Amino acid sequence: MTQRVTVTLDDDTAGALDAFMARRGYANRSEAMRDLIHGGLARAAEEAGDPPGDCVAVVSFAYDHDERELGRRLLDTQHAHHEIGVATLHAHLDAHHCVEVALLRGPAREVRPFAEALIAERGVRLGRLNLMPAPGGAHRHDRGHTAEPMA
Template sequence: MERITITIDADLLAFVDRLSAAKGYGSRSEAIRDMVREAAQAEAAASPEAPCVATLSYVYDHETRDLARRLTNQQHDHHDLSVATLHVHLDRHECLEVSVLRGPSGNVRAFADGVISQRGVRHGHLHLLPEPDAPEHSHAHSHPHDHEH
């Protein structure tokens, strides 16, 4: 670990202190490391070819004409990106879906944009992370593989 000294204006330092307190960081250094780490992850996933893992969460009105069918078709058209999807009924009209995605970040972003921009989708957010530099399906632990990939 390296030690650095930075000069920061009072308003930014106050923000770091508020963030540290709100999120329970033990020090300013931990808060700043997380901010820099988040920026590094965003940069690593910026290239459209960069492999990534992501969650796409969105709320939609299931009574919007033809929306459920359009969303299902989008999922099927991009089955190669989909790892899993969770569907939750929030009330009589609104549903929440959370999809775990994996693939080239450009394809994942395009899929997310296509879902979020559908008429009837009220809120949507894509959280994208660079895929770890590990050989495919390499495990540091042992467990029986009774499933297919």
Template sequence: MQRVTITIEDNLLAALDAFMARSGASNRSEALRDLVRRGLAEDAPEEAECVGVISYALDPSQRDLGRAVPESRQRHHDTAIAALSVPLDHTAAVEVTVMRGTVASVTAYANSLFLQRGVLHGQTALVPVRTEVEFHLHGSRAHTHEHLRVQERWADRGAS
């Protein structure tokens, strides 16, 4: 880890300290690392591998979203890892969908949801990952399977 010295205005430092208190960071370095990671997530290469956490509120009766949204996940069965729907009242639910794929494919799916009438407060969090294929021996049975490894940051463009 590298040590970096920065110069920062008093009001920006006060805002950083307030963020640190809200986020639970134990020091300014933790708070700055978190903010830098979040800021750099916006620069994720479209072809990079990721897991996306897509969250939104919706009115399931609006334009038949209660049927349409699960059907859209079914069409993406190869990339949809998990889904959760939490009813809030008679007309609203909060939903979370976890997907894997490229940044471009996950954000395209999320944006298509967010454009639907009746879907509100959409957010997408992207986690950079790398797929590793591993060979395992369990007793006398050998097999290979994939593991997703979370990365500290997005890989450099053009790097493999």
């Protein structure tokens, strides 16, 4: 189901919208405005607090491979939170610089502090956290709880 909403924009705002669409490659205004509305609503939801159920989070950051013990500290921190880590992508950008993307899933009260701690590590730069409610809501954390012990 969709609804048609008519919006009146002053010329400056319409011009800014057209410039935004040109920069991002949008073909029509409805699509651009939908994305802008979704972005604004997501920010508003974030200001209102984290979702009560599970969330999915993408943490991205860059760091200097030469920073003393940093790679090791990041790895240790992630192992200590293995139950909310889903996947990690690491790329060696050049001889010194790494970029990492960690995908997390779990209760926001666990995911957010962990993500913020990663970003706050000394030597970590350009840290960004994108946290969203998990599609499908709560998720049973049965990994590691129901598995038979390894022989």
